[in-house]
Amino acid sequence: MTNILRTMVVLLAWPAAAAAQGNPDWHAQFPAFKIAGNLSYVGTADLAVYLIRTPQGNILINSDFAEDVPTVRKSIEQLGFKYSDTKIVLISHAHGDHDEGVGQIQKDTGARVMVMDGDVADVQSTAQGRPGAKVDRTLHDGDKVELGGSTLVAHLTPGHTKGCTTWTMQVEEGGKKLNAVIIGSPNVNAGYILAGNKDYPTIAQDYEKTFKVLKSLPVDLFLGAHGAYFGLKAKYERMKTGGPNPFIDPAGYRAYVNERESAFRNEWEKQKQGKP
Numbered sequence: 001m002t003n004i005l006r007t008m009v010v011l012l013a014w015p016a017a018a019a020a021q022g023n024p025d026w027h028a029q030f031p032a033f034k035i036a037g038n039l040s041y042v043g044t045a046d047l048a049v050y051l052i053r054t055p056q057g058n059i060l061i062n063s064d065f066a067e068d069v070p071t072v073r074k075s076i077e078q079l080g081f082k083y084s085d086t087k088i089v090l091i092s093h094a095h096g097d098h099d100e101g102v103g104q105i106q107k108d109t110g111a112r113v114m115v116m117d118g119d120v121a122d123v124q125s126t127a128q129g130r131p132g133a134k135v136d137r138t139l140h141d142g143d144k145v146e147l148g149g150s151t152l153v154a155h156l157t158p159g160h161t162k163g164c165t166t167w168t169m170q171v172e173e174g175g176k177k178l179n180a181v182i183i184g185s186p187n188v189n190a191g192y193i194l195a196g197n198k199d200y201p202t203i204a205q206d207y208e209k210t211f212k213v214l215k216s217l218p219v220d221l222f223l224g225a226h227g228a229y230f231g232l233k234a235k236y237e238r239m240k241t242g243g244p245n246p247f248i249d250p251a252g253y254r255a256y257v258n259e260r261e262s263a264f265r266n267e268w269e270k271q272k273q274g275k276p
């Protein structure tokens, strides 16, 4: 094959492969690192997994896809922690890129799984690669999850899923307390019906509630379910050069939430006017 032909074949094959496997960053190993205090990043290059270390074991937020669990485990071990010390597993929301591996982690470690009520049925389901995990505790808006002196608060931020959860916690770094906010998802996915949704009649009002909650939270550390929400890669590179912690970014948080709210409102307006 000539080089030109070979290039053409690669270019033609690429979109199909990319569509079948999703974003390549989803499954790519990313260096595990400490964000601040006892809060670390152990996710892939885009699918965020957070580890909260405590003297009584660790909490994980998200599992990623089932195929990513070995990658997450490697990241936990890179930091010198034990996968088997996982005591509690939480999720951002019940979509496979965040929760498909929950059942596997529960089986491997015996961790207790705690999920917001609107997402419990999905996490327990085994349909279409769903995690099939046993939910040990059903959470409600404002519930606290406590382990070894660390407290996480579950904020119901629904719309993206009915039980979509934004997690907050305080971490201590250099004698200072920092408010961490891990956004569940403010995104209106392609194909979501905001106007006249028979299966989820309150979806648009739920998104409105979500933006109100997100705007009310005190924030220092801006984090979320996908690295792309908060610029994981660029901030990680900046962190390596030293200086102030780039994940402390309240302005970036506000800009992101405002931009996502306009995107939601534009889409809702469009749907109300019956435009495609």
Ligand SMILES: [Zn+2]
Binding pocket: 093, 095, 160, 185
């Ligand atoms: Zn999602």
